[in-house]
Amino acid sequence: MELARKWVQALWFFLANGFWGFPLTGNIYQGPLKIICSPGLNCYSCPAATSYCPIGSLQQLLLGVRFALQSGQFYIGTFVVGSMGMLGAVFGRFICGWACPFGFIQELLHKIPSPKYSIPVPLNWLKYLFLAFFVIILPLVLVDDFGMGKPWFCKYVCPAGTLEAGIPMLILMPDLRSTVGWLYFNKIVILIGFITWSILSSRPFCRTTCPLGAFYALFSRYQLIKLKLNEDNCTKCGACHTVCPVEIKFNETPDSCECVNCMRCMTEACHFGAISVEVAGYPMFGENLNQRKKPAHS
């Protein structure tokens, strides 16, 4: 199953970045597919990107909301939030575990042999602050003389944008190199920091910083497709704790907002049919309904 997930992640990586004609055009993809919302975090200024990044688009709409309203255009982000919300209501953080290009990159980096460290739990709350302040409040509230805000998360934080768009665009468009300043180097430092952290810890960006992951996490309890704990079958052996890439104890917190639904606990750890995938309350697979609870190992 883990191998299948890797293939699905790779497939989504190439679907989200499927325009390989950019060396010939010398520009980013500008076709009609860019009206489609990328499920995972994937910068739309990446030369190969085929869809729009919901976090980038939402900031762009919010930072110009005053200007738009004054012009009689009600661009307040309903289309983008609606797209994100529908994805979240159906899949929740399955997207993080299966379809996010930047999550995939972090997982590959974590395979590099090195000492591995856990991430302190309080840091998990930071991503909600990034969503609230850097994506919504600051672009909306802090405006210049013309009433325009800034895309705070993209501009000052997003390492995915630096990796997928900042570096490739400088290679693709040499003229841009003269405009590089402290902001670019600041973002390069953030990117290097997250690359290093990803080698040492599992998915640090997803767990501490990603505003899209924070948004999808809000659906953890209510998403249509979700992992379910079948308490009758659980022996509380703790096997699910050992394989979890985001260090949650599934049998204690089955609706955890941190769970990226990678399903490793179900397919690699639990031998008692205690974890299953359910759709709107109905078990789909993973649950052995005939299986009896077995005693914990002594």
Added chain:
Amino acid sequence: MKKKKFKMRRAPFFLLGFFLILWVIGISLNEPTRVLEQAKSICLECIGIG
């Protein structure tokens, strides 16, 4: 052997309906055109250049 009973969760459908309405409102306000315009252009500020 007892047969398990399953209870349908309705919350996902309410959420899906709510966000579908938001999405349709966005389309009726012509927001996709603006999103497409943005996505077609390189946001230099967003990627740390300029």
